[in-house]
Amino acid sequence: MTPHSPLGILDANTLEELARVICGDEHLYYRKGYEIARFLEHAGWQRVPEYDGEYRMEWALAQLTERREDPTELERVLLRLADPREYLDEPEQLPVVISAVNAFLIHEGVRLENPGGRPRLVACDPSLAHPGSQGPVELRATMTDLITDKNMAVLLQHRLDEAHTCYANGAHVAAIIMLGSLLEGVLVHVVHERDASLLGRTSPDRVSLDSLIKTCHDAGWIGADVERFCHELRKYRNFVHPRAEIREAHAPDRDTLDMCWPVVNAVLNDLADSQPKAV
Numbered sequence: 001m002t003p004h005s006p007l008g009i010l011d012a013n014t015l016e017e018l019a020r021v022i023c024g025d026e027h028l029y030y031r032k033g034y035e036i037a038r039f040l041e042h043a044g045w046q047r048v049p050e051y052d053g054e055y056r057m058e059w060a061l062a063q064l065t066e067r068r069e070d071p072t073e074l075e076r077v078l079l080r081l082a083d084p085r086e087y088l089d090e091p092e093q094l095p096v097v098i099s100a101v102n103a104f105l106i107h108e109g110v111r112l113e114n115p116g117g118r119p120r121l122v123a124c125d126p127s128l129a130h131p132g133s134q135g136p137v138e139l140r141a142t143m144t145d146l147i148t149d150k151n152m153a154v155l156l157q158h159r160l161d162e163a164h165t166c167y168a169n170g171a172h173v174a175a176i177i178m179l180g181s182l183l184e185g186v187l188v189h190v191v192h193e194r195d196a197s198l199l200g201r202t203s204p205d206r207v208s209l210d211s212l213i214k215t216c217h218d219a220g221w222i223g224a225d226v227e228r229f230c231h232e233l234r235k236y237r238n239f240v241h242p243r244a245e246i247r248e249a250h251a252p253d254r255d256t257l258d259m260c261w262p263v264v265n266a267v268l269n270d271l272a273d274s275q276p277k278a279v
Helices: 011-021 033-042 056-066 071-079 092-108 150-168 170-201 209-218 224-240 242-248 254-273
Strands: 110-111 119-124
Touching: 011 033, 011 071, 011 092, 011 110, 033 056, 033 071, 071 110, 071 119, 092 110, 092 150, 119 150, 150 170, 170 209, 170 224, 170 254, 209 224, 209 242, 224 242, 224 254
Parallel strands: none
Antiparallel strands: 110 119
16 A cells, blocks of 8 residues: 555445446446456556456456455556556546546545546545535436536536535635536536527627526526526635635635535536436
């Protein structure tokens, strides 16, 4: 284990989830049985047994369980999952895999990150798992439910993941700015895909968030209450400009962020509910 590593002995359920991600499926990077063994070797494991042809999940879980008492070995596996070199043929899978891992790993008090392509584990508070999802506005939608552009859906999901990282590490202003960026990205693509004529002559690259919020409300895609609070989030998003924060004479804190997050969840839920039915 690397010095000061935050990883401890993982829960049995966490190991099962880890084995599932390593194996992959139609949504996650898929590995055949022999590729799982090769993955473990690439992670730095020694004496990896040859894959014997049994079910991939059971075989992978058996290997993880055998080394469960050695966090060093499991840390190597986690870091390899966040290594861009593992996805040279499908680079868009990297943020998807990291998101899938962090969804269960955060309950162990750690998160997986790869800033600048350098995988690492960072300690975090397990109580911060899925901020905003435990309150009165639970997120029911995913980016792919709302946006048909696969690359943009992945990018926006990554923005949401970065907001989670900021939240977990106490970067409240950064998290709010990231949520505002996410909100703008979702709204502009929803309008463009559902009815681009609503943008008029304004380019999608130049339309304002204020206009997007109003357009989506007028189209009946988000409720009046959601529209109202979206404008409050928009004001905080403008703190990306330091002078705006100075003018407001208010520094957002954890409580501010806890109020902003459900707004984003409500927007995504409203957009999902108003999604045009496929003919």
